[in-house]
Structures are given as C-alpha cells and as structure tokens.
Amino acid sequence: MNTEHDWTTTPITPDLVRGALDLEHTERGVLPHRLPARARWQIPDGQLSMAESQPSGVRLAFRTRATAVELDVVATKRVYSGAAPRPDGMFELVVDGRLVGRASAVNGNVLTIDMASGTARTRLGPVETLRFNGLSDDEKDVEIWLPHDETTQLVALRTNAPVRTPPPNGRKVWLHHGSSISQGSNAAAPTGTWPAVAARLGGVELVNLGFGGSALLDPFTARSMRDTAADLISIKIGINIVNTDVMRLRAFGPAVHGFLDTIREGHPTTPLLVVSPLYCAIHENTPGPTTPDLSAMRQGRLQFVAAGNSTQAAAGKLALTMIREELARIVQQRAMTDPNLHYLDGLDLYSESDCAELPLSDGLHPAPATHQRIGERFADRVFGEGGVFATEDD
Incomplete structure (x- = not known):
C-alpha cells in the first residue's frame, strides 16, 4: 500500500x-x-x-x-x-x-x-x-x-x-464567451460559477472564455473561438459594451456580425447561441460608462454606478434594452440562412423580479446563490429537453 x-x-x-x-x-x-x-x-x-x-x-x-x-x-x-x-x-x-x-x-x-x-x-x-x-x-x-x-x-x-491521463469521457465540449459574470465574479468557488453549474447539470466539458470587463467583440477573441475545438458554442454579449462605452449602435451591429462570421469560419454548423444581457438596473435604460462609486469605496465597499444618462440613447449610446433588441434582430435575420444559430434573452436567466429577490451586491455582479440560479436556468432552458443544446437522448 x-x-x-x-x-x-x-x-x-x-x-x-x-x-x-x-x-x-x-x-x-x-x-x-x-x-x-x-x-x-x-x-x-x-x-x-x-x-x-x-x-x-x-x-x-x-x-x-x-x-x-x-x-x-x-x-x-x-x-x-x-x-x-x-x-x-x-x-x-x-x-x-x-x-x-x-x-x-x-x-x-x-x-x-x-x-x-x-x-x-x-x-x-x-x-x-x-x-x-x-x-x-x-x-x-x-x-x-x-x-x-x-x-x-x-x-x-x-x-x-x-x-x-483519464480516458475520453464522451462528453461534448461547450465553449462559452462572456463578461465577468460568465468568468464568475462574486461566485464563492470555481465550481460555483454559473457556467460551471450549467456544465455540470448539462453533462458537458466547459471551456470558459468569460473575461471580466472584456467581452467587447474583440476580433482576436473571435479568432480564438474559431480555432478551438467545440461541439457547442455560446456568446453572452452586452454588459461590457455598456460598461466601457466602447461603441455606438451604428458600430455594434456590424461588430456582432463580424464576430459571428469569424466563429462560423471554423464552426460552420455547430450549434451557436447568442445570449443577451442579464438584468442590471443601473444600465437598463442608462448608457455607460460604468464607474466605481468613490464614496462607497471610502467606506470600504466596492459599488458601481452609471456615468451616462438616459437622454444619450437617442444619439446611439447603448443601454441594455437597446442591446437586447439589436441582438434579437441580428439573430433573427441570420437564422434565415443559419438554422443552427439561436438567441436567448438574458432576462430569462436573471430578471427584474430576480433582482428584487437576489440583488446585485455591487450593482453589477451576482452573489453565489444567484450564480447557482442562473446556471440552473441555463441548464434547463439550453441543455434540457427541447433546448438548443439538448442531446438526442434528451
């Protein structure tokens, strides 16, 4: 022994x-x-x-x-x-x-x-x-x-x-890209991030390209996804576009198309899910940028606030409601020739009523219990029976 x-x-x-x-x-x-x-x-x-x-x-x-x-x-x-x-x-x-x-x-x-x-x-x-x-x-x-x-x-x-080395387990590989919420900000542990919860419940192998503050439709991220072996792909886009105030509506649509085009170069028929932003009260109708609340920091708390104002939306500055509408429109348009492209409204994962029950503690990021809820809902809606990532056995 x-x-x-x-x-x-x-x-x-x-x-x-x-x-x-x-x-x-x-x-x-x-x-x-x-x-x-x-x-x-x-x-x-x-x-x-x-x-x-x-x-x-x-x-x-x-x-x-x-x-x-x-x-x-x-x-x-x-x-x-x-x-x-x-x-x-x-x-x-x-x-x-x-x-x-x-x-x-x-x-x-x-x-x-x-x-x-x-x-x-x-x-x-x-x-x-x-x-x-x-x-x-x-x-x-x-x-x-x-x-x-x-x-x-x-x-x-x-x-x-x-x-x-363990033998192959036969599980499908799920490649996911998103923001800090996808990376797991404020989750208590690595298996408690919402993608890890969803992957476990869905019986898939996770490759998590959730990057805090950096889901910005970067071409190099799209190329990395294009070149990574995967059976299932999802991208969750929106909140960081608003956080950074990095583009206007005119640039956003073509950037989304370009990101999807690049992924499709390497994965022409792989099931591909576009997920719009979760509910975030400070940016539902108020554009970015997002800034830390300095008064809260002086009290030892990390809190975020919106630095834009709602009147700027008319000039093309992006808030979350606008992004959801544009993503839904783009996916509907592309799905006419790409039957393996799908859309999921982020409000189906975390809504205003969820926020009332489980608020975002710093104004942006979910707590551990919220990660669990989001992961369970994603697994149910996406990997579960009738979901776009469901296996034939389901």
Whole structure:
C-alpha cells in the first residue's frame, strides 16, 4: 500500500489540463491562459491580460489511486486600494464528479489596483503547497479546479501513487464567451460559477472564455473561438459594451456580425447561441460608462454606478434594452440562412423580479446563490429537453 511518503512528481503537461487554450512556461512554473499567445500579443489593456490569466473553468484532470495529492502554486492576490480585502481564491478537489475538498493559497504575489487612478503594481510572493488527504485508494478520476478569479502558476503536482491521463469521457465540449459574470465574479468557488453549474447539470466539458470587463467583440477573441475545438458554442454579449462605452449602435451591429462570421469560419454548423444581457438596473435604460462609486469605496465597499444618462440613447449610446433588441434582430435575420444559430434573452436567466429577490451586491455582479440560479436556468432552458443544446437522448 502506498504511504504519504511515496511521492511521485508528475509534470504538468497539456494532457492533464482542461479548459485552458495555452500553457505558458515561466521561471516559476506553468501559467494557464484562456487565450492563445497570438491573441495575447494583441491585447490592448491590463484588464483583459489579468482576466484571461485567471483560470476560470480550468482544472487539472487525471486518474490515480493516490490517497494524498499536493499542488505547489503561486497565486496572485488582488487588492483594490480603499476597498475591503478580497477572499482568497478557492481550489476545489472533485473525485468521480463529487466535490470532496477545498483549499486556498493564503500567500503569493500581490497585485494592488487603484481604480481611481487606473494604476496597478505587483509584489512577488512565495510558492505555497496545497494538500488534499484522506482519499480512497481505489482508481478514480480526479479534478483540481483552479480559482476562477486568481491568476495561478502551477509549480508542481505530487501524489502518493502514479497518475495517468483519464480516458475520453464522451462528453461534448461547450465553449462559452462572456463578461465577468460568465468568468464568475462574486461566485464563492470555481465550481460555483454559473457556467460551471450549467456544465455540470448539462453533462458537458466547459471551456470558459468569460473575461471580466472584456467581452467587447474583440476580433482576436473571435479568432480564438474559431480555432478551438467545440461541439457547442455560446456568446453572452452586452454588459461590457455598456460598461466601457466602447461603441455606438451604428458600430455594434456590424461588430456582432463580424464576430459571428469569424466563429462560423471554423464552426460552420455547430450549434451557436447568442445570449443577451442579464438584468442590471443601473444600465437598463442608462448608457455607460460604468464607474466605481468613490464614496462607497471610502467606506470600504466596492459599488458601481452609471456615468451616462438616459437622454444619450437617442444619439446611439447603448443601454441594455437597446442591446437586447439589436441582438434579437441580428439573430433573427441570420437564422434565415443559419438554422443552427439561436438567441436567448438574458432576462430569462436573471430578471427584474430576480433582482428584487437576489440583488446585485455591487450593482453589477451576482452573489453565489444567484450564480447557482442562473446556471440552473441555463441548464434547463439550453441543455434540457427541447433546448438548443439538448442531446438526442434528451
């Protein structure tokens, strides 16, 4: 029988990593990325660089008889100047589909962000070892889900029994792109983000390209999706377009068409779902940009407000109601020649009545219970019987 002293170190290679599009070898370990290198070269700002390196939906996956697992990591902690400390990112151990353990890296690099000035600085920190004990000694499929909101370098994987690549599980691959809500902002743990909840209920393998603040119809994101193997594809577009005030109605429609055209170059007949924005009171009829509420930050709270005004909509500035109408129109138009293109109103996932019951705590992002509700509804409407991603067996 293996003991906890009979450690085997296994190189962290692409065949053990799911949900990442690239692995970067750094001086300290392996850094999973959710955009490939050719896309990262074109990223124009630090926000997306940070978001795509935060491994939402990324997990190590292997088969083993080990009763103990150790993972050495360097986690990057985010600190917002003037705001309350953020909780440590969560690592979750899933065995044969069942959550059996959680751990956090308390120490690591520290990224300090000043939202008022738009500046950031990083202080390097130590490697930390996470340990999961008490597993059964039978052969099992193990996944270690990495934090959805904490950039994590993987330094070493150790087990007290050999590991091997798990065999194919036959599940379809679901490729999803969206905003910080899709990445999992304010979810308590990586398996608790709404896409992770929906993927588990839908019985699919998730590749999550939800990028905080950066679902902006970037061509390099569309090309990355075009070139990524997938059986099912969805894009959730709108809130970041308003947040950043990045375009007007005149530019939005052609940008959506171009994004869909690029995806279709690589996936001409794959089921493709366009999801419009969830309910967000501050921007339903008021355009962006979105700004942090500085008075709230002085009280140690992170809160967001709309800096536009409703009269600007007449000049083509975008609010969420306008975006939903335009997305519905575009999908209806394109579906005449693309029967595998579909539309889902984001209000079917989270509506004004949901907000009254489960409000967005900072004005933008759902709480853990809301992520669960959104994931369950998506699974029911999209993966369930009669849904556009339903399997033939359903």
